[in-house]
Amino acid sequence: MSQRGGGGGGGGGGGRRGRGRGRGRGGGDYNYPREPPTGAEAPYAQRGGGRGGGRGRGGDGEGAGPQPPPHGAYQARRPHAAADAPSSSSSSSAAAAEALGEEVRRLAIREEAPGAPAAAAAKQEEAAAAVPVARPPASSRAVKYTPRPGFGTVGTRCVVRANHFLVQVADADLCHYDVAISPESKSIAINRAIISELVRLHRPSLLGGRIPAYDGKKSLYTAGALPFDVKDFAIKLAGEREKEYKVTIRFAGRADLHHLQQFLDGQQRDMPQETIQVLDVVLRETPSTKYVTALRSFFSPTFGQRSDIGEGLECWRGYYQSVRPTQMGLSLNIDICATSFYRAIPIVDFVGENLKLSYNARPLSDRDVVKIKKALRGIRVEATHRRDKCIRYRISGVTSVPMNQLMFPVDEQGTMISVVQYFREQYRYSLKYIHWPCLQAGNDKRPIYLPMEVCKIVEGQRYAKKLNERQVANILRATCQRPQQREQSILEMAAFNDYKNDKYAKEFGMTIADQLVSVDARVLPPPTLKYHESGRERSCNPAVGQWNMINKKMVNGGTIQSWTCLNLSRVPPVMCIDFAQVNPRPSVEIQFANPNRLEAALADVQKKSMGRLQLLIVILPETRVIKRVCETELESCRNAACQGMLSGGITSSISKIQVGGRNTVLEDALRSRLPYITDRPTIIFGADVTHPPPGEDSSASIAAVVASMDWPEVTKYRGLVSAQEHRQETIQDLYSLHQVPDRELLIAFHKATNRKPDRIIFYRDGVSEGQFGEVLLREVDAIRKVVLSCLDGTCVLDIC
Structure with a gap:
């Protein structure tokens, strides 16, 4: 039996009253996006399964209960003496983690002692507001999680299979080296080719027989030290004319497996991210050289049949892969995904599909040219008019005039000739689409003009822009799978990758299980929804998360x-x-x-x-x-x-139009049975930042904050939206001189309920692990300032 869910990450910290959180990728249905997806894998490539473990309450007791016993799926001995001392990054991380605990503990704002001067609070607020935005907030500390107090008991117990494969790591001296390539290349593919050539030439001698794992950027890892601390290499790639790369490899430190073992055993609370990153890079090395890479996913036409999704695009299958720490030990998370690629078709056909031309030879309007220029900019094409060789170009734009009017100099004397005449005389090629503009490659000083009819799109180029609704529907229709089918696809992908014989996994002593893990789970009972008494159906128990409005009336119509x-x-x-x-x-x-x-x-x-x-x-x-x-x-x-x-x-x-009414309320809320809600006046916040799609370099990001406006029902919400800097994840206006959405929402809550909140529950979505610490510190600090400014420190407040 394969159910949705899974045993992802090893449950997070429990807060007050024994609450806890656990996050991990499960192996079930698709995890659909909140917005129309883009061609980039990150926003929409269906990784499926949602997040197993989910968020849930822990034990029923107060405070921190016993730490759950670890499952010894990871056996690693203490590394060599040289690696005994934690690295500087690990030490600083531990110190920062200890410091954040103090900050989190002081975030509870208590009532001032009687007689305390009000000026002190004003001074404190003024000083806090004077902290420069460019710096971390004055109260910033690192993250220290509270131990999970226990496990929940509500619901029907069951066992599910999660898309995780347990990983065992042998004792190894994991060494980290910095890599500098000159002249610097922004292409990860070129960087990998350079390091691959370096390993081929010098592995038996200068590298001491080691097989290094490279992340494609600045880091290289080995299972054991290299014979040098720093060394320069001169590498020349095949096919590169008169161009030589200087590669400098410099020892940077060691990743301590002992710290990872302590973390998995529950003896250490700060996650050794650097060590996990090393192991992740090791298992990504082989697929990075064989497949098209998109963030943490790999795609190839060999993974399944390609599907046409319209307008010159097609769907490729692939898989997501990541090494994750869990309660069962270290695991490899694998999931099936899909994303969009340009079809390897002639440019003429691509233009015809995009513009929906009934016949291709008609002239293009100015609007057509703008659309095609936007669609083709940045993609690679190959010229097909020369049989002796294949030359590839990257498109930089489209000419503003048709090719029969486009002239360019052919010699130093400045003799001008049209593109049509040049192709007829030079290649004896008669162009058909003479009323169409040319593609332009090169730069403005030395442009290269390419007629569209002699160009073909190079295969394997990912489409990184936003898809339209029809394309989204096509890609979902082509990739939708039932949980059992998805489980089988994941197992087949793991078998296809053959981790047991992977040379990098062998080099670093990593062994990957060939079966999915089984996880204890609970199916929680759905909440009862209450509708208006005058309707035929006054209450509803959702089945599988779905229900309809037949025979029901909204509680309060707007x-x-x-x-x-x-x-x-x-x-x-x-x-x-x-x-x-x-x-x-x-x-x-x-x-x-x-x-x-x-x-x-x-x-x-x-x-x-x-x-x-x-x-x-x-x-x-x-x-x-x-x-x-x-x-x-x-x-x-x-x-x-x-x-x-x-x-x-x-x-x-x-039914989603917001006009001040309420569709339904939770029956438990009416009966004062909502934990952490009904016992004290509570306001629930939700916040997220939506970023522009890949390829948009200047568009603003949109921050949204909503908050509940009724208590104890918590079914009416008010929202505020603002634009902020491009791809800025931290909400900039959470506390500022110009707009303070949290303050506005807190005041609105006070007016609506005639109560000041004693508790704030804040849900924050869309933050990656790498940004979590910074976003947490800055935004919690902003919330604290808002509370001090609008509630005057006159109430006891928990920030959850």
């Missing part, structure tokens, strides 16, 4: 006084008018506009409503742009309806 409809699609006007007739008459006349005038149309609606618009329904083929403009600029849009939703999917969308 009231709309001012609304209108804006049609930017090809939906007939009569449909919009009919839609308006089944509702109260719109306060602003229904408008029809061209999608190219989106912002102007929205501004016109805002002006006519005089800023009193509560609901704006926009009908258009694509919703992403309209929501961005309304939420970040006009602040008037509650929902956007896509044209395809009018036929059947709009019911679900309507």
